[in-house]
Amino acid sequence: MGASPRAKRPSARELERRRRTRTLARWLALALLGIVTVLLKTTYPGDRTIRTASESWARLMFSRRGFSFGRLYERSYARTVRIDAKEGSIETTRRAHVVQGTIANRPRWTKDLRLQDVVNEEKMEGRRKKCFFYVEYNEPVLVLYDDGEELRHHLELDTNGLDVGQFRCTFFKGVRKPSDGKTYDKAGWDIIDEPESGGKVAMMSTATTLGMLSAYHRTLVNHQAYAEHHGYGSILALVSPNKLEGRSAKFAKHLSMGTEVLRGEYAMVCHTDLDAWFASWDPLSRYSKDWPEKKSLFFGDTGQVWLNSGLICARSNEWTVSLFERTINAVYQTEPDPETGKIVNLGFKRDQPALWHVLGLEWANNELVPYKGQSCSMWSECNPDSNPIECWHWCFWDALQRTPSGWRGLHDVNKFAHVFLDPLNNKPQMHRMCLSSCYSVLSRAQMEICSSLTGWSRCLPRDVDKMSLCNGEGCLKQLTSHGGAWLKHTGHQHWLDKLPTCIPRSMEEAQKEKRSTLSLCDKSRM
Known part of the structure; x- marks a missing residue:
């Protein structure tokens, strides 16, 4: 057999080229590691x-x-x-600071609520109840004038045993502290017409127990002072859980909003959560001037992937009344009562997925969004005890991506009827x-x-x-x-x-x- 040929040795130039390649690869790896480290160090998830x-x-x-x-x-x-x-x-939230109250595990009812019935309760008495409130500036005390009776509630001590369910009034109108200590109906301020907002405006907040207000003395003062400064109405709705007839306490917000827009006393009503406050002190017109007149519902863009109901502004018209009534009565699923055999509605624990559901059905009918509702494969995630991100991801975001007109992001809701989302780049941002x-x-x-x-x-x-x-x-x-x-x-x-x-x-x-x-x-x- 012939001798095998000797392997050819690489030339000095080839060896130098390989050395440079290895050196370059090491530097690139170090650079990539540095870039990734800087990225991780300067990125704040959320x-x-x-x-x-x-x-x-x-x-x-x-x-x-x-x-x-x-x-x-x-x-x-x-x-x-x-x-x-x-x-x-790590420390968890104290129960008293949960504004919406205890979330019912299985909110059930057999009969839909009608907002007109809520309004008619006052009409049946033949007069408008006198319901007023103000908040002491330096002391955490809420003063309620409950149709003839003055009630003082210390927000932090809560020693007087007051129960929302025993009040004559549900919707309390904000007033100044009466100078004579008695004449509440003359202690209000003039409500102005704001052309950009279509007329008179009201700012509203809601709770279902007085205990929910325990941490929010400053925000209650803030809400009332802001409304007075700009000539807006100020409303504190204290909704007895009995009025919700089995629904989650989180739906008190929508019952209150729907009732107020149905009354039609204000052209626009804005609901703000109690753990939110007015900061820039700009008037609502700073934002409502860009709100198309044909749009009935107005949200601020929080930067989240979804519509956040912590701030809702609504025009007083038939569509918004219908929207809030549908939200209150939104059904997560139905089931037979084991005793009577009658079909019982099982409602949403949280109001936000319910509102999305009602809007999703609206978009499916009119905007060709392929929203499946209860047929969504992840529908079980739409009744959570906490963050509803799974619900939005699989049942709403996924459907919106498949809209025939295309979907570039959350602001594309502005292409749909009725809903307007304020631009995220507005300065100051709305919400x-x-x-x-x-x-x-x-x-x-x-x-x-x-x-x-x-x-x-x-x-x-x-x-x-x-x-x-x-x-x-x-x-x-x-x-x-x-x-x-x-x-x-x-x-x-x-x-x-x-x-x-x-x-x-x-x-x-x-x-x-x-x-x-x-x-x-x-x-x-x-």
């Missing part, structure tokens, strides 16, 4: 991350149960993947919430690794919310950044520290807070 991804060219939507790429591909997991911190590792973590992706990963390896709660910040890992101060700084907001909305979980002392109670305090985020806060609680 709802805006999901929103940005879902409206990017990839149309990437993700939640705990899976992910989707627009119309092209979706992958769902068989079970929910928990990403919360370990139970008991903002704390949506980002105060800790970057990198620091959150470090905390999670530490917690997983050691089981120590000391790996996590103290006294913070499980979702955002932000305390009240971090939340306030978020809301003040990037031009601030007309309405700031924190989420009730942030009312565990000094935040309740930071809310402006006048235009002057609002301007002071705008110049310095924490200027109004009680320093002794910082």
Whole structure:
């Protein structure tokens, strides 16, 4: 056999080329590692991350149960993947701070509510009840004039045993503190016509128990002072759970809104949650001037992937009355009563998926959105106890992506009838919430690794919310950044520290807070 040929040795030039290639690859890997590290260090996860991804060219939507790429591909997991911190590792929300009250596990009823019946209750008595309220400026006391009887309720002590279900009134009109201590019907202020808003405007908030108001002295003062300053009506609706006839307490908001727009006393009614406050002190006209007259429902864009009902403005017309009535009566599913055999309606636990459901049916009928309602494969996620992201992802976002006219993002709801979403780039933004973590992706990963390896709660910040890992101060700084907001909305979980002392109670305090985020806060609680 002949000798095998010797392998050809690489030339010096080839060896140098390989060395340079390896060196370049190492530098590129280091550069990529540096870029990824910087990205993780400077990215603060939250709802805006999901929103940005879902409206990017990839149309990437993700939640705990899976992910989707627009119309092209979706992958769902068989079970929910928990990403919360370990139970008991950080402080949880106190029950008294949950504004909407206890969420009924199985809200059931057999008969629909009619808003006209609610209005007719007063007409049957042949007169309009005298129902007024004001809030003491420096003392956490709510004063109610309940159709002839003055009631004083200390928001923090709650020692007088008052029960909303025993009140003669449901809708209390805001007034100044009567100078003579008695003449409430002459202590109001003039309600102006605001042309940009179509006429008279009312600002409304709702609760179903007085205990829900315990943390919100400053926001109650804020709401009333803002309304008085601009000549708007101020309404506090204290809705007895009995009036909801089995529905979740969260639907008191829609019962109140529907009743007020049906009365027609105001051209426009805006409902704000109690853990939100007016910050910029701009008039509503700053935003309503851009609201098309043909649109009946107005939302502020919080930056979330969905429509948030923490702020709703509605024109007083037949369509909005119908919308709120349909929302109150929205059925999650029906089932037979085991005793009588009659069909019973099982309602939504939370009002937001119910409102989306009613709008989804409206869009399906008129805008050709392929919304499936109860036939959605993930319909079970539309009656959650907490964050309804799965419901929006699989039952609403997915359907909207398949709209024949195309879907570029949440602001495409403005192509549909009745609904208008204020632009996100408005400065100040109309409605903002704390949506980002105060800790970057990198620091959150470090905390999670530490917690997983050691089981120590000391790996996590103290006294913070499980979702955002932000305390009240971090939340306030978020809301003040990037031009601030007309309405700031924190989420009730942030009312565990000094935040309740930071809310402006006048235009002057609002301007002071705008110049310095924490200027109004009680320093002794910082």
